[in-house]
Amino acid sequence: MQMDGGSALLKALDFEGVEVVFGYPGGAIMPVYDSMVGGTGPRHVLVRHEQGAGHMASGYAHATGKPGVVMVTSGPAATNIVTPLADAYLDSVPVVAITGQVPYGLIGTDAFQETDTTGITMSITKHNYLVSDPNDIPQIVHEAFHIATHGRPGPVLIDLPKNITDAKNPDSLMTWNDPVAIDLPGFKPVLDGKPEDIKAAVELMLKAERPVLYAGGGILKSRGADELRALAEKLNIPVVTTLMARGAIPDSHELNLGMPGMHGNYTAVMAMQESDLLIAMGSRFDDRVTGRLDSFAQGAKVIHVDIDPAELNKIRPADVAIRGDAKRVMGQMLDELGSREGLDVTAWRSTLSGWQENYPLAYEQAEPGAKLKPQMVLERLHALSPEDTIVASGVGQHQMWASQYWKFEKPYRWLNSGGLGTMGYSIPAAIGAKAGMPDATVWAVDGDGCFQMTCQELITAAVEGIPVKIALLNNTYLGMVRQWQEMFYENRLSEVDLSGPVPDYIKLSEAMGCVAIRVEDPDEVDAAIEKANSINDRPVVVEFLTEPNENVYPMVPGGKSNSEVVVPPFQQKESK
Amino acid sequence: MKRSQLAETHTIAALVENKAGVLARVAGLFARRGFNIESLAVAPTDDRFSRITIVVDADSAPIDQIKKQLDKLIDVVDITELSVEDSALREMVLVRLELGDEAKVAEVEELVAGFSGSVVRVRGANMMLSLSSSPDDLDSFLDRLQPYGITALQRTGAIAIPGI
Numbered sequence: 001m002q003m004d005g006g007s008a009l010l011k012a013l014d015f016e017g018v019e020v021v022f023g024y025p026g027g028a029i030m031p032v033y034d035s036m037v038g039g040t041g042p043r044h045v046l047v048r049h050e051q052g053a054g055h056m057a058s059g060y061a062h063a064t065g066k067p068g069v070v071m072v073t074s075g076p077a078a079t080n081i082v083t084p085l086a087d088a089y090l091d092s093v094p095v096v097a098i099t100g101q102v103p104y105g106l107i108g109t110d111a112f113q114e115t116d117t118t119g120i121t122m123s124i125t126k127h128n129y130l131v132s133d134p135n136d137i138p139q140i141v142h143e144a145f146h147i148a149t150h151g152r153p154g155p156v157l158i159d160l161p162k163n164i165t166d167a168k169n170p171d172s173l174m175t176w177n178d179p180v181a182i183d184l185p186g187f188k189p190v191l192d193g194k195p196e197d198i199k200a201a202v203e204l205m206l207k208a209e210r211p212v213l214y215a216g217g218g219i220l221k222s223r224g225a226d227e228l229r230a231l232a233e234k235l236n237i238p239v240v241t242t243l244m245a246r247g248a249i250p251d252s253h254e255l256n257l258g259m260p261g262m263h264g265n266y267t268a269v270m271a272m273q274e275s276d277l278l279i280a281m282g283s284r285f286d287d288r289v290t291g292r293l294d295s296f297a298q299g300a301k302v303i304h305v306d307i308d309p310a311e312l313n314k315i316r317p318a319d320v321a322i323r324g325d326a327k328r329v330m331g332q333m334l335d336e337l338g339s340r341e342g343l344d345v346t347a348w349r350s351t352l353s354g355w356q357e358n359y360p361l362a363y364e365q366a367e368p369g370a371k372l373k374p375q376m377v378l379e380r381l382h383a384l385s386p387e388d389t390i391v392a393s394g395v396g397q398h399q400m401w402a403s404q405y406w407k408f409e410k411p412y413r414w415l416n417s418g419g420l421g422t423m424g425y426s427i428p429a430a431i432g433a434k435a436g437m438p439d440a441t442v443w444a445v446d447g448d449g450c451f452q453m454t455c456q457e458l459i460t461a462a463v464e465g466i467p468v469k470i471a472l473l474n475n476t477y478l479g480m481v482r483q484w485q486e487m488f489y490e491n492r493l494s495e496v497d498l499s500g501p502v503p504d505y506i507k508l509s510e511a512m513g514c515v516a517i518r519v520e521d522p523d524e525v526d527a528a529i530e531k532a533n534s535i536n537d538r539p540v541v542v543e544f545l546t547e548p549n550e551n552v553y554p555m556v557p558g559g560k561s562n563s564e565v566v567v568p569p570f571q572q573k574e575s576k
Numbered sequence: 577m578k579r580s581q582l583a584e585t586h587t588i589a590a591l592v593e594n595k596a597g598v599l600a601r602v603a604g605l606f607a608r609r610g611f612n613i614e615s616l617a618v619a620p621t622d623d624r625f626s627r628i629t630i631v632v633d634a635d636s637a638p639i640d641q642i643k644k645q646l647d648k649l650i651d652v653v654d655i656t657e658l659s660v661e662d663s664a665l666r667e668m669v670l671v672r673l674e675l676g677d678e679a680k681v682a683e684v685e686e687l688v689a690g691f692s693g694s695v696v697r698v699r700g701a702n703m704m705l706s707l708s709s710s711p712d713d714l715d716s717f718l719d720r721l722q723p724y725g726i727t728a729l730q731r732t733g734a735i736a737i738p739g740i
Contacts, residue, residue: 122601123608127650130596147650186593186653310644 004172005134006031006165009098010041011176012141018042018069020060020435022053026073027113029100031166042069045435045464050077052428052457054084058093059432062415063390063440065223067094067148068432074100075113078159079120083422085155086124090419091244092221094153096144097125103163104132104171117159126154134164134174142179151189152308153221189307193324193332201279201303201320202336208277208301210348211237214260214289217244217418218282218306224327225249225411228281231330236342238352240268242283244418247408257352258361261289262556263400266359266567267352269554272297273562274351280304282326285315286419295561305329359554359567361404371547372522374398374473378405381443381471384529388413389441392430394450395421397479400552402445424453430468431461441469441533448474448498448505455508461539462513469532470514470541472505475548483551488558509541516541584634585614587665587736590646591654594626598651602628609645612636615733625653629735662739668708671721672728675701684724691717 003011009032013021020043025033036044047053050072057068072081078099088095102111118128127147129140137160144156163171193201205211219228225248232239232255239249240260249256260268272278272289278300283289290296293315304311304318305326312321322329363375378401382389391406392415393399399416408414415433417425430444451472461468476499485493509516515538519528525544532540553568566572592598599618606613612633620626632642643655658665675681678701688695693707707717711734718729 118597119600122597122604184650186647187650308648310641310648312644314641 001176003174003176004031004035004165004167005137005160005174006035006167006172007040008134008137008174008176009141009160009165010035012138013042013069015138015179016141016145017066019066020045021069021071022047022056022060022432022435023071024050024053024073024077026077026100028074028102028162029071029098029160029165030073031162031172032071032098032100032160034167045431045460045466047428047460048456049454050080051083051424052431052454052460054081054095054097055087055422055425055428055454056432056435056457057095057097058084058088058091059392059415059429060436061093061095061432062429063412063433064436065412066436067096067145069096069098071098072100073113074102074117075115078115078117082120082124083420085121085157087417087420087422087425088155089124089126091417092153092217093155094148095155096148097155097157099157099159100165101130101159101161104161105163107161118157121157124155125157126152128157128159130159131161131164134172135177137174138177138179143182143184146182147184147187151187152218189325190323191307191325191328193305193322193329195332197320197322198329198332198336201322202333204277204301204303204320205235205237205279205333206340206343208343209345210275211235211277211279211343211345212257212271212275213237213239214242214272214278214280214283215239215245215248216242216281216283218326219245219248220411222282222307222325222327224282224325224330227327227330227334229253230334234334234337234342236345236349237279238271238345238349240264240272242286242289243403243416245283246403246414247411250409251407252409257356259403261286262291262558263404263552263554265361265404266554266565267355269556269562269565270355271352272300275300278302280306280318281330282306284311290315291556291562292560295563359571362568362571363550363553364568364570366522366547372519372525372544374401374475374544374546374550375405376522377471377473377525377544377546378402378445380525381445381529382406384526385443385533386441389443390415390430390433390437392416392426392433392442392444394426394444394446395423396447396449397475397483397550397552398445398447398450398473423450426450427454427468427470428457430470431457431466434461434466434468435464444468444470446470446472447479448472448476449478451505452498452503455512458509458512458514458539458541466539467536468539470509470539472541472543473546474505474543475546475550476500477548479550480552486551487555505541505543514539514541516543518543518545520545585631586634586639586642587658587660587663587734588630588632588643588646589656589658589663589736589738590628590630590652591621592626592628593651593653594620594624595651598626599628601649601651602630602646605645605649606632609641610636611642615731617733617735627737629733631734656738658736658738663736664739665710665734665736666708667711667714667734668706668732669714669718670696670730671705671707671718671726673703673705673721674725674727675703676725677701680724684721687720693717
């Protein structure tokens with residue numbers, strides 16, 4: 001079948017089963033947009049800034065398990081998606097980005113809106129393509145989706161010169177052929193662990209006295225939550241769930257110790273520190289988890305499972321390193337364990353419960369008349385929202401509180417920017433999730449700094465009928481930076497005051513088509529949340545005026561050993 | 577600087593898909609991960625694949641990480657670390673000399689013959705030479721030529737294939 005490259009791209013997206021594209025038109029991508037007229041191709045969500053489209057694609061992918069698609073033009077639009085691509089790369093999110101490019105013959109001439117998009121994105125994508133022949137479009141799109149979703153997932157970019165998509169240009173004439181089987185000799189992900197490594201790992205497990213399952217985002221990418229739970233239960237191994245793995249095992253599960261790391265809870269941090277066997281499952285010894293590396297879990301042997309072999313022995317040498325898919329490898333471990341008995345970890349569990357008792361995640365309630373405690377707001381938000389609510393977070397204090405105080409019972413309900421730490425992630429990511437899961441309640445937990453970075457996407461939400469809800473924790477500061485300035489720079493506050501007095505978040509939100517509610521009094525919190533949860537035809541912003549000087553605890557100061565974890569002041573009098 | 581004075585090196589042979597930008601991907605990876613390239617040689621082997629020989633500074637990063645990161649590139653099909661003993665490793669150099677005295681030409685011709693090199697061209701007291709041999713041989717060759725007045729030289733960097 002003969003067609004033009006622009007129509008071929010839409011057909012290729014249909015062929016890959018794409019339901020929604022988040023995008024923004026412009027010069028070099030206009031031929032593709034022209035082909036969409038009349039409803040051809042997937043649903044298109046018109047964003048208000050290209051960065052938003054990128055995060056929406058990410059949020060969609062994480063919530064649905066399907067690759068997210070972002071489509072923008074060349075030049076400034078391509079550079080505007082650099083941040084979300086880097087974000088998706090560091091958090092291993094399957095995203096396919098389509099960018100327009102100047103006509104092939106003009107590449108390299110500094111043409112209008114020309115950037116070297118494949119060059120710029122080479123280090124923040126898993127792979128990218130500059131297409132020169134429209135006949136290649138079906139196969140390249142097929143490869144891009146294959147690469148994005150197989151092995152360690154990640155973003156893939158396709159740069160499309162205008163001459164090969166423009167129906168008016170003879171260069172764009174192509175013959176559609178369905179994609180053929182993938183032939184990528186340099187891309188062959190290994191899924192199963194080697195049997196001898198599985199045996200060696202199981203032997204180490206059966207000898208452990210203080211084991212910890214260090215569960216990372218790879219468990220969610222591999223859809224391995226059931227296997228994680230089965231493995232933990234089989235051996236009575238306590239589990240810590242990293243920021244990327246929240247929900248991989250229910251927070252209510254007795255073996256779940258919660259989040260480790262810089263703002264992890266005391267027991268999760270100390271359990272890793274005192275462990276004699278760390279089973280790192282789809283986790284990568286990120287510096288936010290390990291603290292100072294040379295003092296991290298010094299007495300622990302390490303089993304490290306990762307689908308990306310470059311993660312193995314990169315940061316922490318492993319006693320048993322297994323290249324493989326977390327779900328498959330855990331299945332192999334369970335088979336190998338067979339009917340063998342679980343571990344007797346009574347003494348270890350009793351140490352852990354001692355820590356849990358002495359150093360629970362806790363905060364002091366607000367004095368009467370004082371501003372709201374953000375932790376309290378999040379606890380109420382969780383308690384009053386439907387069980388399967390998806391929550392997306394921005395980056396900063398509110399992100400840590402959300403991870404700490406939201407109780408996750410299922411996977412794929414928690415979206416955040418872990419690796420890159422992208423402020424402004426939450427609103428577009430929540431919109432992407434809601435677009436893919438229209439029946440779910442989706443809350444974005446945002447700070448006032450983050451909100452001002454990407455709030456314009458609330459217009460997208462209102463206009464496109466994607467009714468997300470925003471819990472804006474307004475503490476009038478760039479809170480995490482303020483906390484660091486307080487703790488590590490003798491409270492010399494530098495450029496962190498957002499007290500305004502503008503913007504008026506209520507007026508701003510209403511102007512963008514949202515219902516907006518301001519909450520100052522603790523007694524109004526529940527009613528506001530319930531009202532927000534009852535509105536399903538428009539986005540809702542609930543602004544909570546929270547305590548400006550609240551700090552996130554526990555905290556392992558940057559560059560310090562995890563053994564130096566700082567608990568909140570009111571817990572410090574008790575001896576450790 | 578002589579090779580013997582340089583940091584310890586590893587030689588990596590990479591088979592890559594012969595696609596636009598593949599060299600940029602490899603070079604970019606070295607740059608962003610802080611791996612130092614000593615030399616790099618690349619050419620197609622057939623329509624589909626190219627072979628790249630990379631000599632890397634072993635002190636700049638663990639060789640294991642370098643190999644794994646290279647292998648993550650979609651266009652990289654195979655990575656082999658080559659041992660000096662087993663593999664075939666060659667380098668070529670082109671040298672231009674201004675002897676200043678035609679009488680010295682015969683002397684240089686003898687020296688070149690001793691290395692099994694070749695004289696590409698002689699014009700008066702100026703000579704162009706080439707030598708294809710092991711990188712260490714090239715070092716010695718250039719050492720011996722130094723007194724004769726080298727005005728330009730180009731080494732290719734090592735190329736290598738795994739041993740039989």
